[in-house]
Amino acid sequence: MYQAFVIDDEPKVRKGLSKLIPQLDEEWEVVGEAENGVEGLKQIEQLRPHLVFTDIRMPMMDGLDLLHALQTYPLQVVILTGYGQFEYAQAALKLAAIDYLLKPTKPQEIFEVLSRVKKTQQNPQPIDWLKSTHQESKVQIALEYIHEYYKQDLSLEDCAASIQMNPSYFSYVFKQEMGVNFIDYLTHLRIEKAKELMESTNQHLYEISQQVGYSDHKYFSRIFKRIVGVTPSGYRSFSNRGER
Known part of the structure; x- marks a missing residue:
């Protein structure tokens, strides 16, 4: 079994995600939950899960501080946030988070993360490869959206929303992948x-x-x-x- 751990100070979000994960993929189980980074770190040190979902804004220890603490552990981290600020995404990705998902997350997004982490466990790859593969797939979906709606009054914000990505972060990833900016x-x-x-x-x-x-x-x-x-x-x- 693959093991996940969920950290979020909102009980509804935490419980909902813990229930959703094994429903999406029966090979996954949630081995623990925590409402803040301090509590989460203590449990993670003992449980050693394959994957951690963590909110980025929490009391006592936030998601970025937790990422710092987990850098030496052989696990992967996904950041969850409702704030939609590029600065958080940029900082989280520099600290080796493999993904940055805006709340409310969609089941399909969670399923894609679970599938990618399983593949890396079966065929270990560098974290940078895991992140870049996800970014490329997001950009490809965005390109399909652009080619479908270019006749309309299309904005960067519209395109970013179509793939559930923060506009500033989408602009950064698009330029990185395509070599030109969105406009x-x-x-x-x-x-x-x-x-x-x-x-x-x-x-x-x-x-x-x-x-x-x-x-x-x-x-x-x-x-x-x-x-x-x-x-x-x-x-x-x-x-x-x-x-x-």
């Missing part, structure tokens, strides 16, 4: 889609502008020229000449 990626995607429409349809340029997410045609023209080097009308004329 640059979205802008280039929209411009590429606009070029495709100019080449394959006879739609008016203002209609194409709206179809790729720009309600202001003049703004679209400025962005298009900045990226492509010519105006939309100039690009269409050039592409039409190339077809002759």
